[in-house]
Amino acid sequence: MSDEEDDIILSELNDEDLVAQMFDDLYDGMKDEIEEGVNILIARGWTPYKVLTEALVGGMTIVGHDFRDGILFVPEVLLAANAMKGGMAILKPLLIATGAPRMGKMVIGTVKGDIHDIGKNLVAMMMEGAGFEVLDLGINNAVEAYLEAIEAEQPDILGMSALLTTTMPYMKVVIDTMIEKGMREDYIVLVGGAPLNEEFGKAIGADAYCRDAAVAVETAKELVARKHNQGAAI
C-alpha cells in the first residue's frame, strides 16, 4: 500500500469522524492537521466555541488524563499543547467576534526567581480553552507585579506557579501581602508546580493546590461557581 493510500483526507470525513481524528492528531501533536481540522469545522458552520470545547478541549482532556496516568510524558504533552495552540490561534479572534460563554478571569504568573513556565503555560491554555479570560504575567514575578495586575484586572482567580523548592515559598509572600492589604478574600488563589503539594498549598493560605492543568480547570470552575453562589446569597 502506498503512503498516499494511507493518508486520511480530513475534509472527506463526516463531523463525528473528523473530531475523532482530531483527538488522535492532537494526541500525536500534529499541529498542521489540527489547524486544518479547525478550519474545516468552521467552514461547515460550527461555532468557534463548539470547535474549541468539543474538538480541542475534548482531545486535550484525553492527553491530560494519560499524562496523569503515566501513559504520556512531558514531551508528548508539549507537542499536543503546541498543536492545540495552533488551533486556538485560529479560534481566538473568532471567539472574540462571535462571543462565547465566559467562565471568569484569571491572572497567572511564575513567581519571582523562577523562570520555568511550561506548566504555567499549559494551565493558561487549558483555562482559556475552558472559557476563562487569562492574563499571563510570564515568569519571575515579584509581589508588586501580581498586585498591580489583580488591582487593574479584577480577576476571579490569581494563579501562581513555581518549579523550584527555593522559589515556592515566595507564593506565601504574595498571599501574606494580599492579607495585609485586606484584599485576600476578594480573589481565589490557586497554586501549582512540581515540588508543591496539597499540604503546602494549605500552609501558605492558598484556596487550592492544583496538581496539573486539568485539575486547575476543574478547581477553578468549582471555586468560581461557589464564589458566585455566595455572592448571590448575600
Place this chain on the structure above:
Amino acid sequence: MTTDANLTHDGLALNGHGRVLLIACGALAREIIALRKGNGWDHLDLQCLPAIYHNRPEKITPAVRDIVAQNRDHYERIFVVYADCGTGGQLQAACDEMGVKMIAGPHCYSFYEGNDAFTALDEVTSFYLTDFLVRQFDAFVWEPLGLAKHPQLRDMYFGNYEKLVYQAQTENSELIEKARECADRLGLEFEYRFTGYGDLAAAIEDA
C-alpha cells in the same frame, strides 16, 4: 566496576563494615568515594539510590525511608547526602522524623558552589551541570525531554535560560569540551566554573 549508567539507573549497593552509613544520590557516588579515599574516612559506608531520581524527586523520600528502616540497627549514625532536591521539604521532614541528618541546601548545584555563595550569586537564568551530569547529559536531559526526537521542543524547555554553567568537581579538559557541546546543543552560552566539592566535603567529614 560500576559505570555511570549503573549509577544512573541502579544506584550503588551497600558494601562495607563502617560505623556510619551515607545514603546518597548516585550522582554523588564518585565524589563521595573520592573524598572517603582521599581522607581515609574508612568508617563511612555508602549506599546510593539511582541518580535518575533527580528527574523523579517524588521517589526520593520513600526510598530513603526504606534504607534508613533497613539499616538503622546496624549503624551508629546515618547521614543522608541529598539536599532538598525537588522534594519540596518532604525529605527534610522525613529525616527529622527519623532522627537522621541530611546535607543542607536546595540541591547539589548549591552545595557544590557552597550554599551561601550560591544564594549570593542569584543566577535565575542559569542551567547547571556537574561532572556526573555532563557525562550523563543524554540520560538526564536530552532523552527524557524528548529532544532527540523532537528538537523543536528545545526552546520551550530552555528558552528562558541564558547560560549553562558547568560546575566542575575535577579538572578534566574532556569534560569541559563535552559541557561546552551540551551548551551548544541547548542553545545556551557556556560558563566553566571549577567548584571542587564545595560544602560536600565538610558535610561528609561531619557525618
